Amino acid sequence: MLLRLNQASRIIKSGGKKISLLDTINLNVKEGEFISLMGPSGSGKSTLLNCIGMLENFTDGGYVFLEEPVHSMKERDKTKLYKEYIGFVFQAYHLIDELTVQENIETPLLYKNIKSSERKALVADILDRFNIVGKKDLFPSQLSGGQQQLVGIARALISKPKLLLADEPTGNLNSKQGIEIMELFAELNIEGVTIIQATHSESNAAYGTRIINLLDGKIVSE
Amino acid sequence: MIRNYFKIALRNLLKHKLLTGINLFGLIIGTVSCLIILIYVLNQTGYDQHFDHAENIYRIETVNGRGDKPSFNTATTSPPIAPALKSDFPEVSEMTRIVLTDLFNVNLIRASLEVDGYYEPRAYLADSTVFKIFQFHFIEGSPIGALNSPNQTVLSATLAKKLFGNKSVVGKTVIWGSGAEAQTLTITGVFDDESTKSHLNPNYFVSMTTPGMGEFVSTFQNFATNNFVYSYIKLIPDADAQNLQEKLPSFIQKHGKKQLENAGMVDKKLFLKKITDIHLYSEGRDNQIGTVSNIKYLYFLLALAFFIQLVACINFINLSTARANQRAKEIGVRKVVGAGKGSLIRQFLSESLLLSLIAMLISIPIAILLLPLVNELTLGSLSYLNIFNWKVLVLLLSISTLTGLLAGIYPAIILSSIKPIQVLKSAVQIQSGNGMFRKALVVFQFVISISLIVSVIIITQQFKYTQSKDLGFNKENMVALRAGTSDVTSKYDAIKSNFLNIPGVVSVASGRYAPFETVLNDNGMYLPGKNPQDLTIVRRNGVSKDYFNTMNIDLLQGRDFNATDDNQIIVNKATLKSFNIPEDKALSTILLQTHDEVVYEYPIVGVVDDYHFTTLKDEIVPLFLHLDNEPNWVFVKFKTDDYKQLVSNLESTWKKNIDTAPFTYVFVDKEVENLYAQEQRLSKICTVFTFLAILISCLGLFGLVSYYAEQKKKEIGIRKVLGASVQTVVKLLTKDFVVLVIIAFVIATPLAYLAMHNWLENFTYRIDISVWVFILAGIGALLIALITVSFQAIKAAIANPINSLRTE
């Protein structure tokens, strides 16, 4: 089992009122799954992804990742954990504007203290695989949206994560670009990467092996 | 990793050119200031350390409290003290004495009677042991035995060259003095006088046993009086100087109890001063042998450099934290892909470090270019060699590194604390750092600027005051000609009448001391019927007839001198006051002085108004003048605009009459102004730094406002669409900053007042600090800030709102 959520909730206080962003979520994710989170805007998809990605915390319930209890972990250990096993892809790509394509992709490796020669080799491989070798010295502002998202995915994959979290990865793309990204995800999934993506689109969700519907922070159907 | 940090840092710096420009500019100014002040301060330290075992060499100094009368406090001692110390105390291994002969004669020196001579000051009469304690590098001859016999001299290389050209000079003779007092001296050596850092700055040495003053010093045995000898002792290694110091009171009592009582100096105390401390720690000790600096002055300069650098750092801190929003995304993303807080802190620190190191590299050539200006301001002789010195470079690198860390650490901590989730949820506004903190820093910058403005105004006012204060004599339109040879003495009357025939010459007089020289001679005097040991110290100047009308000094009572006067004296009002002599009794009063058990009588024949015969730093003390026909100066009062013609007429007349003394002249008003050169330099230095501090602060403000205007672009747009006028928008942007400057003003006022009040205490005659200075400084700072801020604010206010709204 890759991760287990047991009665996990996220409740925040806002203006004296308690708001339940996520409500008693139970979810088991096995390695190799490709899960699509669906639901209307504001239903809690992003919040769930962020919590699974340890960028935000569940306020209640249990979260076990690779048999480690995340809910009782210190911030520092969580950082170590997600640095090692989790890759993120964002709707707004979130590339660093000041860095070239190549440097953006290389960044996660820097924080893992990998030798320069090895970094170069890994980056070269992935550039090759994504067919963006020609773009390696361009800056994000010089790329189209689809190309930027490719770079974002390349960056998420460079450190060989077990789990890829993607929050509306095609939300800013046209349908042709969207299809390309989804096909890439399917391919990655076949290669063994576990993927959880949030999406509005039925057709994108269909690439997944399992669909979970959220409404008002609750899982309403699977 | 580091390379990556620097690469990104560089791209970031290039991308935000305005901010980088402001930061870099401030840091360069700060670093240049630091560098220049650093080399200046280093140049002022390390004096006298090159002498063998300098740490064991001490100068004996004298402090004499005289009951309720002003104490005297001098770097010199009575003649027999140093030899007695050597014979009394085994830990004193060597002693030497130096007499600065400039105090007694004008030091005319010639290669032979046939050639013109020069007035060469800084002639040291010295014991033969002088070179055992103070090693000078001999270019010719040898220090061993160089001053063993009477009439021997050791010249500086500069003087030897001036007198003899490039010839070898050892064994040759020079003639020192003129007329009956002329002495023939044999040259026994030449020393290198290039750039040695020492409080001693000899032009030439003459053996102490030479007849005249030297002989007097060698044989004089009174431990109380004639405190004009510089006495040095060298202690054996490991000697306890403190212990020796404690034995000095009984030492002086043992040798001179009776003499001290006779001279009215029962409180005379001796102090040991490390020679390595003389250059910087001699405040309050009069009669230094050369110019000394003051550690306070160096601290003041260091503080200025520190503040400038701090102001520049604040710009960096403020501008970096203010634009945290723009960087938040990068930070969030980096954290998501695995960056820890530590590595982000390192990244931001490398940005500030990069900037401060770039500033350092640029500051070196700038500092080198500025050195001539600096030398003019400080009367220094700094060169690029002072910069390319490992000590300076290491210090500079440390300063720059520290600056980078200081400027970078706060923004680094703030920026690295940004949580990725805040950024990824985009629309959230990052509250970067504490707005209060940023405001406090702006206030701090303006506190410094306003304090500096106040200081500059007050220092300049005081300087102007000293320049314009009525000194009690008229310094304008007067030349002073160097006299001081027997020739001038005997031909004075002829010169005077010849001078008076020159068109434009109004009157001619002579004197021992010129108005720009501090009168050092003094007599201990008392009134008839009073205790001869209860002495009042009265300064003494010898002058000619017509001195007072030439100087325009008011003769309040009595008469000017006439040719038959001998012991008759004219006193200033301070003397009357000091002796409690009623004004109407002045002309019937006689002052007494006892010397070697003989009582001398000085009848008062005139009273002059108090005039400033020392600088305005000192109070006017009792002074008497007597008729003197061995002048050091001839004063010529003139009324003409053609100085050139006047001087050339004076010169040809002088040459017709005098063949021993060269013709040298100065303008009295210039020389008087020079007395305040230090204050003038201080005011210039302060002005420069004030300007820089304000410039940097305003640039910072400019950057901050640009940032706020950018941030509030949308708000401004909406307000304008809703009908807000340009004025209200400008007000919106400037209000906060105006409040900050006002707070700074409130804080700066008492600080600046205290500092300036303290500084003015140095002057007996000083300006009052006026409220207007503060109001002026406050309004000035406010105006400068307003102009800076409104420039950006107006730009933002008149922008078309549609543009800013559409970009959202």
Ligand SMILES: Nc1ncnc2c1ncn2[C@@H]1O[C@H](COP(=O)(O)OP(=O)(O)O)[C@@H](O)[C@H]1O
């Ligand atoms: N920090 C927060 N404070 C208050 N409400 C929040 C906060 N974060 C998210 N929300 C709310 O939680 C709900 C779920 O948001 P989100 O997870 O972004 O939904 P989705 O991604 O499905 O559109 C939304 O109604 C959002 O407004």
Ligand SMILES: [Mg+2]
């Ligand atoms: Mg969402």
